Amino acid sequence: MHRATAAANPLQTLLDLINSTLSLLLRSSLTVHSFVGRWTALNSKLASLHSSVADISDSPHWAQNPLLHTLLPQLLSTLQRLTALADQCTDAEFAGGKLLMQSDLDMASSSLTNQLRDLDLLLRSGVLHQSNAIVLSHPAPGSDKEDLAFFIRDLFTRLQIGGVEFKKKALESLLQLLNGGDDKSPGLVAREGNVAYLIHLLDFHQQPSVREQAILAVCLLASADDESSRKAVFEEGGLGPLLRILESGSTHLKEKAVMAVEALTADPENAWAVSAYGGVSVLIEACRSGSPATRTHAAGAIRNIANVEEIKIALGEEGAVPVLIQLLLSGTITAQEKSANCIAILASSDEYFRALIIRERALQRLMHLIQDLPSSDTLEHVLRAITSLSASDSCSKILSSSTLFLVQLAEFIKQGNTTLQQISVSLLAHLLVHVSDGNKRALGSCMGSLVKLMESPKPVGLQASAAQSLLSLLTVRSNRKELVRDEKSVMRLVQMLDPKNHEMVGSDFPVAVVAAVLSGGSGGCRKRLVAAGAYPHMQRLAEMEVAGAKKALQRLTGGRLRTIFSWTWRE
Incomplete structure (x- = not known):
């Protein structure tokens, strides 16, 4: 740089002095003779x-970078002190x-180490090789990846090297980017x-405004x-400071x-770290006494960690159950x-938690x-909880007797x-063993839906639950x-009786239902099934030796099964 330019540029003068x-x-x-070891380092x-x-x-x-206005004077002061x-x-x-x-x-030496680190950071960021025109100006929509990457590197350089004002402006730009x-x-x-x-600022920065902006930025990265970005926050130790903020912020x-x-605990590999x-106690307290938004997300975090065995035990010991139940109501x-x-x-985990919940x-x-x-989503979870509790005999009796x-x-x-149908049918099949005939009559209106659900091969187990429920309801004549x-x-x-449909619907369930319909010997039921075409299908199933088909065919034909098979043998 020419002398005239150097004279006009204070940074150049500083650099020359350095x-x-x-x-x-x-x-x-x-050439020192004292403290040689320290001077060698x-x-x-x-x-x-x-x-x-x-x-x-x-x-x-380099001369356009404002960070050097702070860094170079500090460096010169350290060198003069060392001289x-x-x-x-x-x-x-x-x-x-x-x-x-x-x-x-x-x-x-410590000051020199810090200044060397800052210079190295500034050089590695690449910001000294580009015009200052775009520095800390938010990239326009549609900016390419390279411009965004440069913007982020420059932003973090100012965040790490600069003073309070630089940090504030850098964090403002970061929040603008993450909220964009x-x-x-x-x-x-x-x-x-x-x-x-960024996570370091959550615990250790003395300026409340800087710390608050850093917290918001980390939360946006963790919740993205x-x-x-979530992985980076967790691996850099962000969960601990976030829990401390939740406790005292x-x-x-x-x-x-x-x-x-x-958001972090939604990943099962991260959930264990809460303990x-x-x-655990921090989340329970947040769930108990926080704002509505805090309670909602605390419940979500507890849900995320509830499958971790050692944390599950802590949830029981530290009183999570009554807090969750209260939240369920309010x-x-x-x-x-x-x-x-x-x-x-x-409730689905073991008897210990079922007892706590029932208590x-x-x-x-x-x-x-x-x-x-x-909300149907909430209903699904409530029904799943009731289903888990129904494993207890006392709960099963209460549910079975409630019309x-x-x-x-x-x-x-x-x-x-x-999903609601599947959970409800499975629960009903379990409860009907103890349900009175009066309550079975009250349930008669859902039999058509149960027949329809018997046609559904998925999810696995739905056909069996629907058939089991239907068979129990058909023990009542009406x-x-x-x-x-x-x-x-x-x-x-x-x-469903037609053998052509057996790949979709197994033979056992419809055969058992027909047998149950005919179990009372009602001629009207028999006539309606025959008129609908049940006889040839049932005859074919009997010939195929499908379980229960011969008995059902006998009921369908009014007891003439032996005669029919006798004719078939003579032919």
């Missing part, structure tokens, strides 16, 4: 610094305070930025759909932190769904809840979505008559 001071210091550090750092300063000089846009210390150490018989000199040398709606931004930040440093920050914790950070719709899901997971009168609350819930609950199950079977009056159900049943 170069001259550094050259002198490199020579004098080799310093000389190595000074040589590295000489190389870094030369690289800065060679960078085309003064070198002069004192030239005498082999050092007469000053040795401990004080050792301390001064160590402090100067581009799904690729979080992953790019995880790859090009320094997530570890991009797997790589402001309401706003707690809501952001617990949302991030829920390692002492987070939380938002989403909170109810998540708490119901968690209760279902815990809190959860069954009665769950039964009451299904009358009012508008209101059984009728509600019948409504889900008739009008619910596929239900048998009601079923054969339903022409659609009779036609479906006859079609």
